[in-house]
Amino acid sequence: MPSHSASAILFRNGTAAASAAQSLLSGQLLETWPVHDAQTLATALTAADEARAQGRFVVFALDYEVGAVLEAAVPQPEKHAAPIGYVWIFDGAQWLTSAEADAWLLSRDAVTAAGCLRGPAGQSAARYALKLQEIRRAIAEGEIYQVNFTFPLDVTLYGHPAHVFLKLAQAQPTAYAVYIDMPEYQVLSFSPELFFEVADRQITVRPMKGTAPRAPEAHADSAYAAALKASEKNRAENLMIVDLLRNDLGRVAHPGSVVVDRLFDVEAYTTVHQMTSTISATLKTSRLNDLMTALFPCGSVTGAPKVAAMQKIQAWESAPRGLYTGSIGWAMADRIQANVAIRTLILDPPIGEATASRTGVLGVGSGIVWDSDPADEYAECLLKSAFLTKPDPGFTLFETLRLELPAAELEATLPLVELFPRYRGHRSRLAASAQALGFAFDAEAFEAILWQVKAEVRQKAPVSEFSRSYRVRIDLAHNGAWRSSWAALPPLSERVALIWAESPLDASNPLLQHKTSVRTTYDAAIDRAVAQQAFDALFCNQMGFVCEGARSNVFVREGNRLLTPPLRCGLLPGVLRSELLSRGEASESLLTISDIKAASREGRLRVGNALRGLMPAYLK
Incomplete structure (x- = not known):
């Protein structure tokens, strides 16, 4: 089994043969170089080139906003307080098979249910349609030909991030997936898109532009793929980006060496078909600073003309993209590989001691041309996030x-x-x-x-x-x-007995708000309550506030109304509870153990669910 390190980065090639060692796991961290501006970027990339020349393993993660640092014509943002990229230098790396990479991911923590919940989009369909009108006006006036317009989606993870990464990577295998677990941040990237790959002095780029949905039936699925390949709109968009990247490659390639190897290939992924083209060239230089200056960011995530599109993106999009549509890559002495950081989930820092869930942001976008339909483009954006909830989570x-x-x-x-x-x-x-x-x-x-x-x-x-x-x-x-x-359904006594559960609930666990078959903790509490001739066991959360019973919501009578804990305490939105709240017979309030004890002594304690209704209760 590969060694376990607190700071680690795994590049997982999910398209390699089972016996092929084509995934990479970082070794011991030696240096971290944060990027804030043009000077720190140049310094970090120079250090990276020196390190890989000495046999070190280099990893870089560069935000989309690095493009404004590299391109003088794009308005420079104020100096960023937080880094807009990192370069990490490790003593080496291990080549792993997919099975070895997956075993390493599983070893990061005890295995529990793991997955994602999609939250609200950062752009409503109506607002998106208004923004596209503005974009189409700019295209009609000749300011740009095409632009990649994006917005964020909020995401909540349950389970360990490494296990979420594994589940999603197995469900949608891609060649350029990356798991970053560093003190600076955690990132789960499932990118299918190659930005560039360098072997000796040969460079290959494979821009991705053009999307169609998958279908469960083989005939319908083939029809979607064929329609994408034949689509004049998608071919035109793809060709624009091919021409753009040929121009970018010309800045670092030997004259006459830039070749379009393949046009309009259609690649199938779990939830979408994607159109790609492949271009190659012979490099004059393979220094990272030269390559990034010529190529970054990838033209498939900007638009055409590139600089004009970048200027418009800065004006039209409501917030910086961050790592989304930037690039994550690795470099050795004679090899470099970088993805386009799409299908990439950037996690927020953990809050306090909460471990059961993490929040994060997933960017989505599409290429807009003059005849783009707002409803179709918005649907395409949401389709690109469908992979988050595609895997079976293993519960009902x-x-x-x-x-x-x-x-x-x-x-x-x-x-x-x-x-x-x-x-x-x-x-x-x-x-x-x-x-x-x-x-x-x-x-x-x-x-x-x-x-x-x-x-x-x-x-x-x-x-x-x-x-x-x-x-x-x-x-x-x-x-x-x-x-x-x-x-x-057997009858119960008019007043039911309660006990306290032995272990607290983690209020950060998003699954607590959904009735799932992941019920080991609840079932054990019910068994213990029944053994003591009680109906239910009451849980507190890790902060000491009362949450719920293992099979009921809890209420305290206060005058002519009922008080019940708010959902943020970590509890199921019971059907009876929702009914009482909507009728104004109950309201949310934090409840403590002392509140429950006093209510029990004074006959004001209630528990209830949709099966039994509201029942008087007391603590044993």
């Missing part, structure tokens, strides 16, 4: 509903909401969780399985006065498959 979403089985003669006349009280609340919560976690959800199929369960209960359940209420569990798999189970 589920809802637990109460079925009130009526007398047989009344059954045919009752709607679903009469048979399953709070059915609409369950459907809304399940749909919201499915959207956030990337599960396939069909509301009609959910309704159909409930009717199916009702018929099954009617057929199989024993008829008695105690078996007219049933507990029904509906599980939704990531691929949209359903599973159901049911059992008679």
Whole structure:
């Protein structure tokens, strides 16, 4: 197994043969060179060239904003307080197979559920459409021919970042994926795009311009790929960028050596087809500073003409891009490889001691020409983020509903909401969780399985006065498959007993707000409560505030209203809880252990869920 280091960078080639050692893991960190401006960039890249000449392993991560430092015609931003790039120098690197790289990622922490939740886009569809009108006016007036317009998406991770990286990299294998785990920042890049690769004095660039969706059926998928390859719009955009990069290469290549090797290839990835072209040349120099000055940033993420497009991007986009559309790469004595940092997730620094989740930003964008359709371009941008929730997370979403089985003669006349009280609340919560976690959800199929369960209960359940209420569990798999189970719902005492759970919940864990089958902690707490003749166990979070029960939300009666913990404490938005809040019968408030104890003594403590309703409770 490769050695474990606190600071490490892994370049994972997911397209290599299983037996081929084509992934790279950094060795011992020797030097870190932050980049703030033109002078520090030149110094860092010179140090990098000197280090690789001595057999060291060099890694660079350069923000898109480095382009303004390199290009005098682009307005210079004020000197950045935070670095706009880094160069790291290591004593060497290990070549690994994909299996060895994946084993190293798994070794970073204990394996738990890991994945992503997509948050809101930094640009609404309506605002995006208005911005495209402005862009089209500039194109019509001849200021530019094409521009790559981008915006950010908020993302929340659950599980260790290394495990999230592994899951996404396996689901969408690319040749230029990178996992950066450095004190400066953490980055998960799943880039399919080569910026440039140098072997001795030969350089290859492969710009990516042109996108189409994938389809589950082979025939339809082939049709999408063929349509992309034949698209005049996408070919025109791709050719613009090919011409731009030929011009950029001419600044560092021997005259007459620039060759277009391939045009309009279509490459298939998990969620999209992409159009690429390949250009090569013989270099006059392979010094990093010369290469970056000539080529950075890649023309596929600017537009044409390049400098004019960069000027417009600085005016039109609402915030700096950061590492997104910049480049991450490595360099050795006679080899350099750099990606275009698209499909790249930059993580925010961790907050306090929270370890169960991290937030971050994923940039998305597309190339805009005069005849671009705003709705199509916006959809393409969102499509490029679909890979985040594509992998099966290894758990199900589920809802637990109460079925009130009526007398047989009344059954045919009752709607679903009469048979399953709070059915609409369950459907809304399940749909919201499915959207956030990337599960396939069909509301009609959910309704159909409930009717199916009702018929099954009617057929199989024993008829008695105690078996007219049933507990029904509906599980939704990531691929949209359903599973159901049911059992008679036994009565409870009027006032239920509670105990305290033994371990706290981590309020930062985003999965707490979704009802998933990841329930080891909850199930253990319920087992312990039942063993002590209690109904439920109450959890606190790591800050000492009360969260929820293992199978109920908690409430404290205060006059004529109920107080219940806010979602930020780390709890499930229960269907009953949501109902009480929407009717104004409850409000959110931080609750402490002392609050719960006092409410228990004074008869003001309540717990509730959609299955049982609101119940008086007391602490044992």
